[in-house]
Every structure is written in structure tokens, then in C-alpha cells.
Amino acid sequence: MSDFPPEPSLSSLPVEQLVACHECDLLMRKPVLQDGESAECPRCGYELFSHRHHVVRRSLALVLTALLLYVPANFLPIMQLNLLGQTSQDTVWSGVLGLYESGMQGIAVVVFLCSMAVPLLKLLCQLLVLLSIRLDFGRGYGLLLYRIYHHMREWGMLEVYFMGILVAIVKLMDLADLSLGLGLFCFIALLLVQVWLEVTMSPHQIWEALSGEDIHAGD
Incomplete structure (x- = not known):
């Protein structure tokens, strides 16, 4: 399970590298996940997505x-x-x-x-x-x-x-x-x-x- 790292400055990042939490609208940098890992919002704990094997x-x-x-x-x-x-x-x-x-x-x-x-x-x-x-x-x-x-x-x-x-x-x-x-x-x-x-x-x-x-x- 992977949490998002804090980002001091998100305005300089491209839009495709950002993601917003569906529950609390926290804007974060999209992490790179390996097979079997999932990403959670650090504010509310909502699972945004997971990376599955052979999807x-x-x-x-x-x-x-x-x-x-x-x-x-x-x-x-x-x-x-x-x-x-x-x-x-x-x-x-x-x-x-x-x-x-x-x-x-x-x-x-x-x-x-x-x-x-x-x-x-x-x-x-x-x-x-x-x-x-x-x-x-x-x-x-x-x-x-x-x-x-x-x-x-x-x-x-x-x-x-x-x-x-x-x-x-x-x-x-x-x-x-x-x-x-x-x-x-x-x-x-x-x-x-x-x-x-x-x-x-x-x-x-x-x-x-x-x-x-x-x-x-x-x-």
C-alpha cells in the first residue's frame, strides 16, 4: 500500500502528473505503483487506485x-x-x-x-x-x-x-x-x-x- 508523498509546489507540475482525491478533493502528485500496490489519500485514507497483475x-x-x-x-x-x-x-x-x-x-x-x-x-x-x-x-x-x-x-x-x-x-x-x-x-x-x-x-x-x-x- 502506497501513500502520496507531500508536494510543496504542485502548480509547476503537468496536469497528467496530478490526481485529486474523489472523497476529500486533496490535490496530489500521482505516484508510480508497482504490481500489487495501491495508492491511498493521506488525508482521508480513501483508496484511489491499485495496480493489478495482468489486468x-x-x-x-x-x-x-x-x-x-x-x-x-x-x-x-x-x-x-x-x-x-x-x-x-x-x-x-x-x-x-x-x-x-x-x-x-x-x-x-x-x-x-x-x-x-x-x-x-x-x-x-x-x-x-x-x-x-x-x-x-x-x-x-x-x-x-x-x-x-x-x-x-x-x-x-x-x-x-x-x-x-x-x-x-x-x-x-x-x-x-x-x-x-x-x-x-x-x-x-x-x-x-x-x-x-x-x-x-x-x-x-x-x-x-x-x-x-x-x-x-x-x-
């Missing part, structure tokens, strides 16, 4: 895993409901269609965007950004896509949809014969992989790699 390679593996899980998570049955002799299978996609056909088109569009469209677009943006670094090609487009990805982060709400699924399962257990489907386990795996990806894909290393400052990020 692009590990992130690519997680993105590809998430993309493989995306289709079964959204189109395989999440649960099978048997009520009064009638059996129905529910998926994420069938839930969107059910809302649309029942007259709640606005809610259906929001659910589709937040649970299916935006998560997929986020994964595709991450994939293209990582490939631009790994292949050293089109990093200008990678910068644009990474900015777009950060704007979309607040709209991907898989965890909110998952909480809705859990509430529905708990309420339906006493009313009908309920069995969990493979789609639910794929959905949980997709959610966990995306969380792991957020932790692994260190933003400052990606920005530096896209701008050509970190030559080791693609290792």
Missing part, C-alpha cells in the same frame, strides 16, 4: 465468460411454476414480453434496457476496449467506447432484477409448486462475473493503457 488478460477472460453466460441467463427458464395443474416457465425475456402484452409498455422498455440491453452493451464496450489494448489497434475508438461504458454503468441493474426474482420466489413458494431453472443459476453467475470484472478492470490502468502510458497493461 487486460484477466479482464478479457471475465468478459468472454460473461458473454457466454448472457444468453442462457436471459433465455433459459429461471423458474417453473406448477399451479392447479398448469405449468409455466418464466425467463427474463418472457417477463419483458409479459409486461409489454399486459399494457405496461413503458415498464417493459425500462426492464428490457436495464436488465438486458445495457448489460450487453456494457460487456461489448468492455470487450472492444480490451481488444484495442491487447491488439494495440484503434485505441482512439477504445477511449470513446470506454467513456460510453462509464456513462452506461448506472443503467445496468442486474442486481435490482435479481432482488425482484428472489422476492417473487419467496412469495410464490407457498402458493404453488415451484422449481428453480438453469437460467437462474446462469443469471447469478453472470451477476457475480460482472462484479468480479468491475473489481479486476482497474480504471486508471485502462485509461493509461488506452493513452499509451502503461505499456505493461496488455500483458
Whole structure:
């Protein structure tokens, strides 16, 4: 763990060598970190960033895993409901269609965007950004896509949809014969992989790699 050294005069330093704490706005000189080290603000102790091993390679593996899980998570049955002799299978996609056909088109569009469209677009943006670094090609487009990805982060709400699924399962257990489907386990795996990806894909290393400052990020 690395703290920032005090700087008596920051006004003479280039902007790219400075960093501001996201919590207390303290302006500091950006330290040079080695693999496995992290930088903390000396005023409030907030961890600004860390330097992780093989960040692009590990992130690519997680993105590809998430993309493989995306289709079964959204189109395989999440649960099978048997009520009064009638059996129905529910998926994420069938839930969107059910809302649309029942007259709640606005809610259906929001659910589709937040649970299916935006998560997929986020994964595709991450994939293209990582490939631009790994292949050293089109990093200008990678910068644009990474900015777009950060704007979309607040709209991907898989965890909110998952909480809705859990509430529905708990309420339906006493009313009908309920069995969990493979789609639910794929959905949980997709959610966990995306969380792991957020932790692994260190933003400052990606920005530096896209701008050509970190030559080791693609290792």
C-alpha cells in the first residue's frame, strides 16, 4: 500500500502528473505503483487506485465468460411454476414480453434496457476496449467506447432484477409448486462475473493503457 508523498509546489507540475482525491478533493502528485500496490489519500485514507497483475488478460477472460453466460441467463427458464395443474416457465425475456402484452409498455422498455440491453452493451464496450489494448489497434475508438461504458454503468441493474426474482420466489413458494431453472443459476453467475470484472478492470490502468502510458497493461 502506497501513500502520496507531500508536494510543496504542485502548480509547476503537468496536469497528467496530478490526481485529486474523489472523497476529500486533496490535490496530489500521482505516484508510480508497482504490481500489487495501491495508492491511498493521506488525508482521508480513501483508496484511489491499485495496480493489478495482468489486468487486460484477466479482464478479457471475465468478459468472454460473461458473454457466454448472457444468453442462457436471459433465455433459459429461471423458474417453473406448477399451479392447479398448469405449468409455466418464466425467463427474463418472457417477463419483458409479459409486461409489454399486459399494457405496461413503458415498464417493459425500462426492464428490457436495464436488465438486458445495457448489460450487453456494457460487456461489448468492455470487450472492444480490451481488444484495442491487447491488439494495440484503434485505441482512439477504445477511449470513446470506454467513456460510453462509464456513462452506461448506472443503467445496468442486474442486481435490482435479481432482488425482484428472489422476492417473487419467496412469495410464490407457498402458493404453488415451484422449481428453480438453469437460467437462474446462469443469471447469478453472470451477476457475480460482472462484479468480479468491475473489481479486476482497474480504471486508471485502462485509461493509461488506452493513452499509451502503461505499456505493461496488455500483458
